[in-house]
Structure formats: structure tokens, C-alpha cells
Amino acid sequence: MDDxxxxxxxxxxxxxxxxxxxxxxxERKVQLGFNMGVIALGLKLNKAESFQVLSDARxxxxxxxxxxxxxxxxxxxxxxxxxxxxxAKPF
Numbered sequence: 518m519d520d521x522x523x524x525x526x527x528x529x530x531x532x533x534x535x536x537x538x539x540x541x542x543x544e545r546k547v548q549l550g551f552n553m554g555v556i557a558l559g560l561k562l563n564k565a566e567s568f569q570v571l572s573d574a575r576x577x578x579x580x581x582x583x584x585x586x587x588x589x590x591x592x593x594x595x596x597x598x599x600x601x602x603x604x605a606k607p608f
Contacts, residue, residue, distance in 0.1 A: 518597055525555030526592045530604045533585035538575050545608060546575075556588075560595045 532549045535541055541549065550571065557567035566587075574584035592599065 519559060522555060522559030523597060523599060525552040525559065526597050527599045527603045528552040529556060529588050530585065530592070530599065531608065533581055533588060535581055537581060538577065560591065562591065566591060
């Protein structure tokens with residue numbers, strides 16, 4: 518697996534640990550969106566699996582916990598080996 522895709526997966530998991538979308542700074546929201554693009558392309562996700570779920574989280578249609586759980590299941594199903602220490606570090 519490409520290091521850039523792995524890093525994108527780690528970043529989306531890292532940034533989705535917040536309780537609410539608005540708990541993220543504007544900078545982190547942009548980074549989350551960018552990294553969603555990286556994993557969408559890298560894992561060949563369709564719109565429903567990636568950007569629609571991001572939009573739903575942003576609009577409050579789903580919780581950040583549900584969004585993170587969805588991402589985690591996609592990352593696991595694609596057998597991406599992420600570094601839990603990188604995900605856990607504060608931002």
C-alpha cells in the first residue's frame with residue numbers, strides 16, 4: 518500500500534475522533550476533506566462510500582462517531598495497516 522494512502526487513512530481516523538464536526542478547526546476540516554479525497558482515490562471508493570458520508574457528517578445527518586466507524590470499516594476491509602500511535606497523537 519502506498520505511504521500517501523496510509524497517511525490519508527491515519528489522518529481521517531485522527532481527525533474524526535472529535536464529537537462534533539464543529540469541534541474541528543477550519544484548517545482541520547480542509548485537511549479532512551483533502552485526506553478523504555486521497556483515500557477515495559487510493560481505495561477506489563465510490564461517492565456514497567466517501568464524499569456523501571463526509572457531507573452527511575458535515576451537515577449533522579450522521580454523528581462523527583458513525584462517520585469514523587464507517588471510515589474504519591472501509592480501511593479495515595481494504596486491509597490498510599495504520600499506525601495507531603499516529604492516529605492517537607493530538608492535533
